[in-house]
Amino acid sequence: MINILHFQPRVPFFHVLMVIVFLGLLPQVAFATPGYGRKYGKPCQTCHVAIPKLNDFGERFRVNGYQLPGTIEETAPWSIQAVHFSGMLHEMVVNRTIKSGMDAVPATGLPAKGQYDVNSFRDLGGHIWMGGVLGKHLSFFSSFGIEQELEVEGGRFKSPTSVHWEQAFFAYNNVLNSGTGLLNLRFGRFELELPYSSLRRLSSAMAPYEVYNIRPVKGAVSLAAPKVGMSVYGVHSFGLSRLRYDFSVLNGTNAHFDTNLKKDIYGRLAWSRYFAGSLKKVTVGGMGYFGTQNLRDLAGNPFPNEAMIEYWEHEHEELGEEFNVHTDPENVNFNRLGVDASLDFVLFGYHLNIFGQYLIGHDDDIDMTDEHMPYFVASGGSDDAGGDDHVHKTMTPASEEIEWLTRPFDYTGGFIGVDLILIPAKLYLSPRFDWVNITNQWADEVDGDAVRFDDPYDVPAAGVVETRHGSDIGVRKMTGGVNDIYKWVVQLHYHPIQPVALMLEYGWQNNLFGYPEPSETLYNPNWAAGMGRVVSIDTTWLMFMVMFAF
Amino acid sequence: MRHFIGFVLLFTMLSFIVAQDIDLKRGRKIYLESCSPCHGITAKGDGIVAANLQVKPRDFNTGQYKIKTTVSGEVPLHEDLYTTLSKGMGQRNTMPAWAYMRGDDREAVLAYIESLYPRFATDESPQVISFPVTAPPMTAETIRLGKGWYDGIECGKCHGLSGHGDGPSTAALRDEQGHKITLPDLSKPWLFIGGNTRMDLFRTLKTGITGSAMPSLDGIITDEQIWELVDFLAHEFVQPGEQAPR
Numbered sequence: 001m002i003n004i005l006h007f008q009p010r011v012p013f014f015h016v017l018m019v020i021v022f023l024g025l026l027p028q029v030a031f032a033t034p035g036y037g038r039k040y041g042k043p044c045q046t047c048h049v050a051i052p053k054l055n056d057f058g059e060r061f062r063v064n065g066y067q068l069p070g071t072i073e074e075t076a077p078w079s080i081q082a083v084h085f086s087g088m089l090h091e092m093v094v095n096r097t098i099k100s101g102m103d104a105v106p107a108t109g110l111p112a113k114g115q116y117d118v119n120s121f122r123d124l125g126g127h128i129w130m131g132g133v134l135g136k137h138l139s140f141f142s143s144f145g146i147e148q149e150l151e152v153e154g155g156r157f158k159s160p161t162s163v164h165w166e167q168a169f170f171a172y173n174n175v176l177n178s179g180t181g182l183l184n185l186r187f188g189r190f191e192l193e194l195p196y197s198s199l200r201r202l203s204s205a206m207a208p209y210e211v212y213n214i215r216p217v218k219g220a221v222s223l224a225a226p227k228v229g230m231s232v233y234g235v236h237s238f239g240l241s242r243l244r245y246d247f248s249v250l251n252g253t254n255a256h257f258d259t260n261l262k263k264d265i266y267g268r269l270a271w272s273r274y275f276a277g278s279l280k281k282v283t284v285g286g287m288g289y290f291g292t293q294n295l296r297d298l299a300g301n302p303f304p305n306e307a308m309i310e311y312w313e314h315e316h317e318e319l320g321e322e323f324n325v326h327t328d329p330e331n332v333n334f335n336r337l338g339v340d341a342s343l344d345f346v347l348f349g350y351h352l353n354i355f356g357q358y359l360i361g362h363d364d365d366i367d368m369t370d371e372h373m374p375y376f377v378a379s380g381g382s383d384d385a386g387g388d389d390h391v392h393k394t395m396t397p398a399s400e401e402i403e404w405l406t407r408p409f410d411y412t413g414g415f416i417g418v419d420l421i422l423i424p425a426k427l428y429l430s431p432r433f434d435w436v437n438i439t440n441q442w443a444d445e446v447d448g449d450a451v452r453f454d455d456p457y458d459v460p461a462a463g464v465v466e467t468r469h470g471s472d473i474g475v476r477k478m479t480g481g482v483n484d485i486y487k488w489v490v491q492l493h494y495h496p497i498q499p500v501a502l503m504l505e506y507g508w509q510n511n512l513f514g515y516p517e518p519s520e521t522l523y524n525p526n527w528a529a530g531m532g533r534v535v536s537i538d539t540t541w542l543m544f545m546v547m548f549a550f
Numbered sequence: 551m552r553h554f555i556g557f558v559l560l561f562t563m564l565s566f567i568v569a570q571d572i573d574l575k576r577g578r579k580i581y582l583e584s585c586s587p588c589h590g591i592t593a594k595g596d597g598i599v600a601a602n603l604q605v606k607p608r609d610f611n612t613g614q615y616k617i618k619t620t621v622s623g624e625v626p627l628h629e630d631l632y633t634t635l636s637k638g639m640g641q642r643n644t645m646p647a648w649a650y651m652r653g654d655d656r657e658a659v660l661a662y663i664e665s666l667y668p669r670f671a672t673d674e675s676p677q678v679i680s681f682p683v684t685a686p687p688m689t690a691e692t693i694r695l696g697k698g699w700y701d702g703i704e705c706g707k708c709h710g711l712s713g714h715g716d717g718p719s720t721a722a723l724r725d726e727q728g729h730k731i732t733l734p735d736l737s738k739p740w741l742f743i744g745g746n747t748r749m750d751l752f753r754t755l756k757t758g759i760t761g762s763a764m765p766s767l768d769g770i771i772t773d774e775q776i777w778e779l780v781d782f783l784a785h786e787f788v789q790p791g792e793q794a795p796r
Binding site: 040041042043045046049055056057060067068069070071072073074180237239240274275276280281344346349350351421424425 | 579580582583584586587588590591592594596597598599601602603604638641642644646647648650651652655740
């Protein structure tokens with residue numbers, strides 16, 4: 001074999017476990033801007049249900065360019081007396097139990113069957129926000145996170161302090177002088193107008209909206225993460241109804257570069273109707289995201305350059321060694337389609353918001369090489385001299401015809417939750433249920449065909465199927481073949497005084513979406529950043545968090 | 551000629567009615583955009599946001615307004631509503647200052663709000679409380695006398711002896727809708743819903759706060775005595791030290 005191990009650093013098992021376990025702990029921390037409260041001299045609940053979730057008035061304020069709904073501030077940019085800064089400090093303590101239920105010998109980076117307990121302070125850090133009105137029609141928003149985050153480098157477990165610029169955008173508001181946010185333009189890095197904001201939800205960073213975070217290929221687009229691009233968005237009122245819309249053109253990379261020629265498109269329409277009486281508001285909406293990526297888009301630019309390919313080809317010719325490599329830069333398309341509904345009503349004096357999202361995701365090929373994934377070629381096998389009984393992806397000599405196979409990835413999922421106001425401006429209860437079903441994934445069959453053999457160190461074959469290419473290939477599940485993720489989370493959210501929020505959260509998750517790395521004979525994680533699949537790792541957590549906004 | 555004059559008069563009247571109707575429609579549209587999240591689409595103070603607010607929004611169908619310059623039982627002046635709309639209410643209250651709203655929009659939305667309570671149309675000249683143009687000078691003597699009135703008329707029963715809103719009656723206070731009242735700490739003048747200048751304090755004491763537990767002192771003590779109480783409050787809480795008489 002060609003020595004490619006230097007491309008694939010071995011990471012101690014426990015550290016990898018920690019990475020996987022904390023995959024859900026992305027830096028998504030509550031988002032509220034006391035600077036606006038200071039500017040207008042109003043308490044937080046003017047715009048927030050509870051920090052960070054916006055109420056109806058706050059949404060109108062936001063869509064109107066951080067101005068009171070129905071108004072246009074005409075301050076000249078050069079006469080601005082002060083830019084409004086806001087900040088938040090936060091820290092959480094987490095008690096977490098991880099149970100790995102994988103029967104198979106796990107692939108690199110996954111925990112063996114057993115139970116693991118973790119207790120840790122985490123997310124010590126803060127956020128600084130600037131935003132507001134720069135002049136007539138012009139508003140801006142910017143947020144910096146300063147946090148200590150989990151990081152694995154060279155097999156070492158670290159938690160360096162990092163500063164990340166999460167959002168930074170300008171908006172040209174009220175193009176038609178409506179004062180209601182009828183038509184706005186936005187440029188920069190911003191969160192998509194998803195039905196439910198990940199930055200303003202009433203649950204911790206441990207419990208993101210699962211279905212927004214499914215990324216088949218590590219580093220690929222996540223709906224929840226801020227995007228770079230531009231959008232046209234706004235709202236139009238028809239009496240007691242309101243129509244929200246958003247149309248965005250984006251880099252599909254969650255980053256500041258996009259190496260393919262196509263732009264990603266996101267669109268959303270939502271209709272709301274207000275009522276008098278106990279029923280307050282009904283909202284239904286739909287969204288669609290249509291994207292394109294190639295391997296160059298991924299973190300670390302894993303697509304091999306010409307020199308690398310030339311070197312590997314040389315090694316291949318000279319030594320006759322086998323290796324797998326993506327050599328096609330073609331784009332791959334993917335899409336996300338969703339519907340959502342929300343209901344606000346008062347029952348026995350308590351205000352409830354019931355909300356739900358259903359989403360369908362599809363990637364044409366999670367290897368992101370369009371239809372150019374090399375089909376398995378027996379490197380040994382009974383017909384070969386080597387006698388190796390496993391097959392794997394290999395670079396076929398140019399003289400032979402290569403069979404290519406598409407490796408699609410499909411999932412459905414969603415969430416349903418309730419935000420209940422127990423004591424106005426003080427106490428809130430927020431239970432939520434998330435689910436995701438991945439209908440085909442790495443090592444699973446596609447249309448009855450086994451398109452990818454599993455790890456050679458895995459359990460014996462569970463069966464043999466006839467592939468559409470006429471070959472019999474053993475089908476084995478790398479990690480037990482789980483396809484479903486379920487998550488329950490309940491949070492009690494308390495504001496003892498205005499700027500302080502205390503959160504107690506209990507969560508339970510059955511299975512986890514992770515990025516198990518197959519052995520190098522099948523797949524080199526340095527070239528493509530790893531394909532996600534559901535792994536049989538259950539987890540429960542009890543979290544206490546304190547936030548202080550200023 | 552008589553027909554022509556009649557036609558002109560009829561046309562003028564119809565134009566006025568149509569213009570008024572357009573203004574009300576425009577006012578309702580602005581109301582739905584800017585006011586209804588708190589005050590509700592039927593203006594009963596039950597908007598989608600209201601359940602989470604510590605101080606509940608006004609029910610505009612009752613004609614009860616906290617800040618006004620008319621005597622108890624009278625509807626407020628249009629100017630009173632315009633002032634409240636433009637200046638907002640104290641910083642614990644979620645009613646913002648709509649100073650950035652265009653003046654004609656403010657007039658339109660007030661026209662709509664006033665249309666919800668018929669007495670605004672019928673009570674064309676509500677009885678107005680007379681206010682001095684300028685506040686009388688504050689002296690050490692008026693402050694001392696004001697302290698006497700604070701104790702004498704039992705302000706401390708609700709506001710507490712030290713003004714922190716922790717008097718013996720505080721816990722039982724309810725507004726006219728039965729909601730618990732959270733009294734402002736008098737040492738935090740930015741929470742005063744009617745403003746915190748000496749003139750604002752005089753108006754609030756003189757008229758009371760309609761619909762809340764704060765009574766009108768009109769007829770309980772004289773205007774001169776109200777000013778003494780104002781001086782004590784200003785000296786003790788609003789700007790302690792700065793307004794001390796020289």
